[in-house]
Amino acid sequence: MNRNPVLYDYWRSSASYRVRIALNLLGLETELRPVNLLTGANQTEDYLSMNPQGLLPTLVIDGKHLTQSLAIIEYLHATTKGSKLLPEKIDGQYQVRQLAYAIAMEIHPVCNLSVAKHVSELTGGGDETKVNWMRHFINKGLTAFEGLLQDTDGPFCFGDQPTMADCCLIPQLYNADRWGVDTTGFARIETVRKTTDGLEPFKVAHPDAVGAPPAE
Structure with missing residues (x-):
């Protein structure tokens, strides 16, 4: 095809x-x-x-x-x-979807730049409000994501190969870095970051x- x-x-x-x-x-x-x-x-x-x-x-x-x-x-x-991109077994598929959704459906919508910009305009807070908004919700979301990762093993979000969950996490970490969010305290997340850093597809x-x- x-x-x-x-x-x-x-x-x-x-x-x-x-x-x-x-x-x-x-x-x-x-x-x-x-x-x-x-x-x-x-x-x-x-x-x-x-x-x-x-x-x-x-x-x-x-x-x-x-x-x-x-x-x-x-x-x-x-x-x-x-x-x-998804595991073969249904339990693994659930875990990968759970992780992917935690990024794409919880963190991403509230941390969309258009949302932060609108909040800043409504409050008259300027760029400082926008930055604080992003940092607060990204940190909150990644804290929860780190907790979810405690139920999985391996160098990736799930197991020993990248899945849809990693496809979601790595872009979110790019945004975290962009907005000055400190992720060094998230041990599992940082393991995934280091693992994917050396892979050509990423x-x-x-x-x-x-x-x-x-x-x-």
Whole structure:
């Protein structure tokens, strides 16, 4: 099957970053097409025709336009032979989903930059309010995530190979670093970070490797 994946993404988008990691782990050579959030390129008629939410990423694969990062990753797992993004056994699948959802559905929504910016505008707090908001909720979320990891073993979030959970954690750690959140006290999380740091699928998915899109 000639899949020809094309990923419409933004370099610093956590959701896009997750999918880039997953595609790399599956060995799917993908064309990246940057959509510049800063210029509103995600709100153009052409982009909204693919993704009515105007969110990133959108993955074009198998003749389909797929949206929502975790749904995309689950689709890739189900349609790619040999995928290990989810474990074989149901209990393992539950744990990986639990971890992935804890990032994507708990930390990410409240720490979306548009949310923090709106809070800052409503309170008149400026950049300091935005930074404090991000630090508070990222730290709170990662504290809970560290607790969830106590029920798993191995150098990754679950076991001895990367899964969908790692695809979610590593972009969240990028955001933690960006906002000055100290993660050194999270022993299991830092083990996962060090393990993935040396792996090519994670390195080439990193925002610094992808690079910012040119101004439009």
